Amino acid sequence: MEFKDYYKILGVSRDATADEIKKAYRKLARKYHPDVSKEADAEAHMKEVNEANAVLSDPEKRVAYDQLGRGYQPGQDFRPPPDWDAGFEFSGRGASPGEAADFSDFFAELFGRMGGARGFAGGQRTQFQARGEDHHAKVLLDIEDAFSGATRQISLRAPKSDAQGRVTLETRTLNVRIPQGVHAGQIIRLAGQGEPGFGGAPAGDLMLEVQFRPHPRFRAQGRDLHLSLPVAPWEAALGAVVQVDLPQGGVKVRIPEGTQSGRQLRVRGKGIPGTSPGDLLLDIQVLLPPADTAKAREIYQTMARELAFDPRSQRRT
Incomplete structure (x- = not known):
């Protein structure tokens, strides 16, 4: 699988703001949109531009891409390491099945499973109240924790956008009770630790997907x-x-x-x-x-x- 340089595709720098990414996308969309473009392979170019914009305009996808893609060049052979997304906290706005199907294998490999299973936390947003979205994160535990149960201090990194649209990582630390008998793939739900609610509605939950660290035996x-x-x-x-x-x-x-x-x-x-x-x-x-x-x-x-x-x-x- 070849590495894709989304910044190069959009023609922006790696520290580009959200507005700069939006402007670059609109410019390229006018150039390559199949309905109006006379460029060769306009449809294929437009698909690449749409994919790059889907990643760089989304703070969560962008920060994950930046962390994972450091040091890679366009076209270089690329395979994400196992559990690369462990410790990242994501909202319910993951890649939709349509995105993963429409875009490249590179996109699907990175974002098709990013942060584990996810979805919007029930309840439609209204003008007055809306429950906060559930957040999702993958955490790595020791197999020994499954036998005895434990309370573990877990640090999660979540992408945040500043006023200029630049993405940074913020870390928060939680004390999490690990139940005896926990197994890989199990979800530990932390009530109220997701996105804050709107208009006085309750916050969403934080869903921790359990995986085990490699064990010597x-x-x-x-x-x-x-x-x-x-x-x-x-x-x-x-x-x-x-x-x-x-x-x-x-x-x-x-x-x-x-x-x-x-x-x-x-x-x-x-x-x-x-x-x-x-x-x-x-x-x-x-x-x-x-x-x-x-x-x-x-x-x-x-x-x-x-x-x-x-x-x-x-x-x-």
């Missing part, structure tokens, strides 16, 4: 917990009972006799807790001890003679 999938479990050759060949440490407590697991690398064992109910707790899924890795001493080499040589084992002739199931 575990990988969560829903409420299931995946773990690569190393075992010794004799444990795999003869069977054994081994201790598996979990984020909270541990469990003894029976390794069946004749277990091979790549086999997956399921321990029911030992994943992320909840009304229906997830399972613990163990991917077995048989690890060989090193032949780095005379005794170890002697043992391996004895095995080679006595077992007469050729793994390349074995039928694997």
